[in-house]
Amino acid sequence: MKQSYVYILKCSDNTFYTGVTSNLERRFSEHQIGRHKESYTFSRRPLALVYYCEFTDIQIAIEKEKQIKKWSRAKKIALINGDYDTLPNLAKKKFRE
Numbered sequence: 001m002k003q004s005y006v007y008i009l010k011c012s013d014n015t016f017y018t019g020v021t022s023n024l025e026r027r028f029s030e031h032q033i034g035r036h037k038e039s040y041t042f043s044r045r046p047l048a049l050v051y052y053c054e055f056t057d058i059q060i061a062i063e064k065e066k067q068i069k070k071w072s073r074a075k076k077i078a079l080i081n082g083d084y085d086t087l088p089n090l091a092k093k094k095f096r097e
Helices: 024-033 058-069 073-080 084-091
Strands: 004-010 016-021 048-055
Touching: 004 024, 004 058, 004 073, 016 024, 016 058, 016 073, 024 048, 048 058, 048 073, 073 084
Parallel strands: none
Antiparallel strands: 004 016, 004 048
8 A cells, every 4th residue: 555644844934744655754855955935835935744644545544644733833843752651631622711
C-alpha cells in the first residue's frame, strides 16, 4: 500500500501549517523553495518540519489533517512534543461564567 503523511511545518513567523502528501520529502522541498506562490507558506519561509505521521489509507490521512487544522495552537504544540496525555484536556472548551 502507498504511504500517506500528515505533516506540520513551523513557519518563520512562528505559525504552523498542516498538510497531507504521499511524498513527504518532495512536498517539504516544494514548500522550502516556494514552488506555489499562492501557498500559505510561501511568504513564511524558512520552514521546519516539526511533526509527521504515516498512514496507509489516504482518506484517513485527509480526515486527520482536517482535524488537526481545527486544533488550537496549544494542542498542536502538545502533539508536536509528543504530550499525548494532555491532548484530551486541551480539547475541552472553556466556557465563560
